[in-house]
Amino acid sequence: MTGRTTEHAMEQGKNAAHAAPALIALDWGTTSLRAYLFDAAGKVLDTRVSTAGIMNLPVPAEEGGFDAAFDEACGVWLAASPSLPVLAAGMVGSAQGWVQAPYVETPAGEDALVAGIVTVRAACGAQVAVVPGVLEPGALPNVMRGEETQIFGALSGESSQAQAQSEAQAEAPTALIGLPGTHAKWAVMEGARIARFYTFMTGEVYAALKAHTILGRTMKLPAAPDTAAFLRGVTVAREHGSAGLLATAFSTRTLGLTDQLAADEQPDYLSGLVIGHELAGLEAVLARRDVALAACTPQLIGADALCERYRLALAQFGCTGARIVHAATERGLWRIAVRAGLVRAAA
Amino acid sequence: MTGRTTEHAMEQGKNAAHAAPALIALDWGTTSLRAYLFDAAGKVLDTRVSTAGIMNLPVPAEEGGFDAAFDEACGVWLAASPSLPVLAAGMVGSAQGWVQAPYVETPAGEDALVAGIVTVRAACGAQVAVVPGVLEPGALPNVMRGEETQIFGALSGESSQAQAQSEAQAEAPTALIGLPGTHAKWAVMEGARIARFYTFMTGEVYAALKAHTILGRTMKLPAAPDTAAFLRGVTVAREHGSAGLLATAFSTRTLGLTDQLAADEQPDYLSGLVIGHELAGLEAVLARRDVALAACTPQLIGADALCERYRLALAQFGCTGARIVHAATERGLWRIAVRAGLVRAAA
Numbered sequence: 093m094t095g096r097t098t099e100h101a102m103e104q105g106k107n108a109a110h111a112a113p114a115l116i117a118l119d120w121g122t123t124s125l126r127a128y129l130f131d132a133a134g135k136v137l138d139t140r141v142s143t144a145g146i147m148n149l150p151v152p153a154e155e156g157g158f159d160a161a162f163d164e165a166c167g168v169w170l171a172a173s174p175s176l177p178v179l180a181a182g183m184v185g186s187a188q189g190w191v192q193a194p195y196v197e198t199p200a201g202e203d204a205l206v207a208g209i210v211t212v213r214a215a216c217g218a219q220v221a222v223v224p225g226v227l228e229p230g231a232l233p234n235v236m237r238g239e240e241t242q243i244f245g246a247l248s249g250e251s252s253q254a255q256a257q258s259e260a261q262a263e264a265p266t267a268l269i270g271l272p273g274t275h276a277k278w279a280v281m282e283g284a285r286i287a288r289f290y291t292f293m294t295g296e297v298y299a300a301l302k303a304h305t306i307l308g309r310t311m312k313l314p315a316a317p318d319t320a321a322f323l324r325g326v327t328v329a330r331e332h333g334s335a336g337l338l339a340t341a342f343s344t345r346t347l348g349l350t351d352q353l354a355a356d357e358q359p360d361y362l363s364g365l366v367i368g369h370e371l372a373g374l375e376a377v378l379a380r381r382d383v384a385l386a387a388c389t390p391q392l393i394g395a396d397a398l399c400e401r402y403r404l405a406l407a408q409f410g411c412t413g414a415r416i417v418h419a420a421t422e423r424g425l426w427r428i429a430v431r432a433g434l435v436r437a438a439a
Numbered sequence: 440m441t442g443r444t445t446e447h448a449m450e451q452g453k454n455a456a457h458a459a460p461a462l463i464a465l466d467w468g469t470t471s472l473r474a475y476l477f478d479a480a481g482k483v484l485d486t487r488v489s490t491a492g493i494m495n496l497p498v499p500a501e502e503g504g505f506d507a508a509f510d511e512a513c514g515v516w517l518a519a520s521p522s523l524p525v526l527a528a529g530m531v532g533s534a535q536g537w538v539q540a541p542y543v544e545t546p547a548g549e550d551a552l553v554a555g556i557v558t559v560r561a562a563c564g565a566q567v568a569v570v571p572g573v574l575e576p577g578a579l580p581n582v583m584r585g586e587e588t589q590i591f592g593a594l595s596g597e598s599s600q601a602q603a604q605s606e607a608q609a610e611a612p613t614a615l616i617g618l619p620g621t622h623a624k625w626a627v628m629e630g631a632r633i634a635r636f637y638t639f640m641t642g643e644v645y646a647a648l649k650a651h652t653i654l655g656r657t658m659k660l661p662a663a664p665d666t667a668a669f670l671r672g673v674t675v676a677r678e679h680g681s682a683g684l685l686a687t688a689f690s691t692r693t694l695g696l697t698d699q700l701a702a703d704e705q706p707d708y709l710s711g712l713v714i715g716h717e718l719a720g721l722e723a724v725l726a727r728r729d730v731a732l733a734a735c736t737p738q739l740i741g742a743d744a745l746c747e748r749y750r751l752a753l754a755q756f757g758c759t760g761a762r763i764v765h766a767a768t769e770r771g772l773w774r775i776a777v778r779a780g781l782v783r784a785a786a
Contacts, residue, residue: 232679232686233693275653275689291693292685293652300647305640306622332579336720337684338639338713339579342622346580346638366685373683 111137113173115435116166117425118220120184121238122147126421127165132435134426140165146183146190158190159215170218177434178214179425181223182238185210190220195227195235201285202244206432223428226286234291239277239393243269245424246391246417247284268378268390270414272367272398274299278374278390280383290377292370297337298363307344307362312355317397319404321357325364326371326405333372340365367405375409386410393420458484460520462782463513464772465567467531468585469494473768474512479782481773487512493530493537505537506562517565524781525561526772528570529585532557537567542574542582548632549591553779570775573633581638586624586740590616592771593738593764594631615725615737617761619714619745621646625721625737627730637724639717644684645710654691654709659702664744666751668704672711673718673752680719687712714752722756733757740767 111131119126123145129138142165144150149157150164170176185193191212196204208224225237246269267281274295280287302308314321332340344362347353353361375385390406392399392414399416406414429435458478466473470492476485489512491497496504497511517523532540538559543551555571572584593616614628621642627634649655661668679687691709694700700708722732737753739746739761746763753761776782 227697229697232675232682232690233697233699234689235693235696290682290686291689292683293688294685296652297648297685297688300651301644304647304651305643328579333683334681334720334723335579335637336639336680336716336723338641338644338717339637339720339724341640341644342581342638343579346582349582350574350576350580352580369683370685373681373686376681376683377686 111135113137113169113176115426115429116169116176116178117422117429118162118165118178118180118184119182119238119241119421119425120180120189121145121182125161125165127169128422128425129169130422130426130429130435134423134430136422138169146186146188153188153190156215158184162214162218162220163216166218167216170216174217176218177429178218178220179223179429179432179434180220181241181425181428185222185224186237189222191222193222193224196224196240198226198228198289199282199285199287200226200240201283202428202431205240205244205428209432221432221434226289228288234289236277236279236289236291239271239279240286241424241428242271242393242420243279243281243286243424244284244427245420245422246393247281248423248427268385268388270390270392270402272392272394272402276370280378280381290374292373294366294370298366301341301362301366302359307341307358310345310348310355311358311362313359314356318357318360321353321360322364322401323404323408325361325366326368326408327364329365329368329372330408333369333376337366337369340369363401364405367401368408371405371409389413389415391415391417393417458482460484460516460523462773462776463516463523463525464769464776465509465512465525465527465531466529466585466588466768466772467527467536468492468529472508472512474516475769475772476516477769477773477776477782481770481777483769485516493533493535500535500537503562505531509561509565509567510563513565514563517563521564523565524776525565525567526570526776526779526781527567528588528772528775532569532571533584536569538569540569540571543571543587545573545575545636546629546632546634547573547587548630549775549778552587552591552775556779568779568781573636575635581636583624583626583636583638586618586626587633588771588775589618589740589767590626590628590633590771591631591774592767592769593740594628595770595774615732615735617737617739617749619739619741619749623717627725627728637721639720641713641717645713648688648709648713649706654688654705657692657695657702658705658709660706661703665704665707668700668707669711669748670751670755672708672713673715673755674711676712676715676719677755680716680723684713684716687716710748711752714748715755718752718756736760736762738762738764740764 113129114132115130117128125142125144127140128136144161150160151157184190191210193210196208209221212220226240228234269279271277276292276294279289344358403414460476461479462477464475472489472491474487475483491508497507498504531537538557540557543555556568559567573587575581616626618624623639623641626636691705750761
């Protein structure tokens with residue numbers, strides 16, 4: 093046992109005297125790896141974060157890159173408790189991952205996810221259970237890996253207040269869960285199942301427009317996020333949604349050329365445009381199923397500042413009841429581990 | 440007189456024995472400079488093309504970059520005929536250009552363009568007349584520089600057959616002129632005036648999606664353009680236009696993941712998606728003014744292969760009468776030079 097491990101164990105001892113580790117769970121995506129150590133009550137005892145995403149392993153995959161990243165993140169915990177069960181979700185289960193966990197098709201509930209778990213044995217001997225992603229087949233297929241776990245975490249996170257509010261309404265609104273980010277996802281829940289979902293390449297397209305088109309050339313980063321410029325962009329996208337992003341994006345430049353949008357307003361304006369087009373598109377696809385976005389009370393999963401932007405943007409679409417869910421990843425990993433029998437939830 | 444100039448003059452003499460040079464005209468954009476030498480009948484005697492666009496001058500602008508590029512392109516012609524009038528259109532008249540020719544506002548006819556011409560004296564003594572761009576003011580302003588000249592060139596290019604066809608129709612359709620490219624433009628003509636126009640960042644967004652998002656990672660360039668994959672993308676954009684490009688673009692990846700779209704089909708599929716969203720947006724903005732895209736017979740200005748793609752895509756929207764206009768740039772420069780009195784058109 094190394095000094096570091098001892099020190100680490102001592103820290104845990106201080107913080108959680110009665111909490112023996114019961115589960116290691118990983119949120120292992122393309123560009124990052126987050127590892128959580130849980131006690132038997134589902135409380136997070138320790139967290140480790142690294143940049144060893146599946147496209148950024150410390151050594152190539154064929155040279156044991158997954159084992160190296162896993163040992164680096166969890167070796168200390170496993171050295172102290174070698175028999176801990178391990179669960180992982182995210183791109184680690186993709187074709188480019190450690191082991192491929194084939195997609196489960198919509199409508200997808202937790203039991204289907206658990207049934208689709210695939211196991212890989214790490215070089216250190218640990219069995220790593222990998223949660224499958226979800227596929228919605230069709231002319232425009234959709235896929236997710238990792239988000240399904242966060243979504244079930246959000247279901248765990250329903251506060252009694254929110255549940256009471258929901259029960260009090262004569263007609264329960266369609267349960268909608270949004271995950272803003274590089275590839276934003278919106279899942280429509282029917283009961284505790286993912287009925288269908290949509291992907292919008294919002295974050296990635298915004299970054300590409302800013303860094304690799306003419307729009308970025310006149311931009312200056314503002315000292316602080318400019319909410320007014322952001323909401324102006326959202327409004328333009330909402331009012332001119334049918335013209336499409338290819339058309340409205342150019343206004344970032346022309347409003348600048350005509351002295352109607354300062355250089356340091358342009359990044360937030362464009363952000364508002366892109367997010368506004370996402371929500372206009374969401375409104376349209378929901379409407380095809382007779383669901384009104386304005387009547388939904390979405391749960392939002394993601395970084396606080398980004399979720400707050402989405403709350404403001406949603407309000408422009410008449411959707412005022414959105415709320416931000418915290419710790420959805422940890423809750424989801426725990427919930428699936430319990431359902432899969434990897435741990436027994438404390439009474 | 441250098442040997443090269445002599446040789447050049449001799450070549451001209453061979454090709455156009457009776458044609459004395461009467462005009463130099465420049466299409467001077469961001470990344471290229473095209474120079475044309477006209478005779479008094481408006482025939483192009485010689486053409487020079489360079490990469491000395493205003494953002495790519497041989498030396499910095501403040502060190503005489505515009506003069507250097509101009510001399511390189513036209514010095515030979517001016518040495519032979521020092522008093523030739525010179526007309527230039529494009530980004531050369533922008534704030535980053537040689538001289539700023541302020542925008543003319545829509546509705547914009549040729550007389551307004553001519554009235555807005557600004558002149559700059561070159562170091563060699565030549566007076567260079569610069570055509571202004573066009574601005575459509577409003578909540579989503581639009582600007583063009585260079586395209587206005589091509590548009591008036593397309594009006595010159597109306598064949599007698601097309602005119603007879605137009606006159607034969609009980610209700611003349613809205614005259615629509617499309618200029619595909621990096622920033623595609625669509626101009627609605629009322630008589631010989633640009634009534635309004637729209638910009639779509641189609642070419643630039645396509646390039647950014649391919650080179651700087653996850654969509655490019657699984658793509659392979661096909662041996663030859665894949666028209667079927669292109670039209671498939673157009674159809675998806677037309678049928679799912681309201682979901683928006685942020686949503687449909689992701690299908691390039693998911694159709695690949697689900698073995699429904701081969702790697703070498705993906706570039707043309709994405710091209711079809713992006714152009715399809717442009718046309719869906721165009722259809723929507725025209726419809727707001729009670730103009731049906733399907734009822735229009737657009738003229739297309741641009742590279743032949745790209746215009747042919749647009750013709751195919753337009754047909755998917757029920758717009759089957761599109762035709763490609765050639766030499767619109769030269770014709771437009773000549774037409775404006777005549778209107779401005781720089782040359783007198785031969786009878």
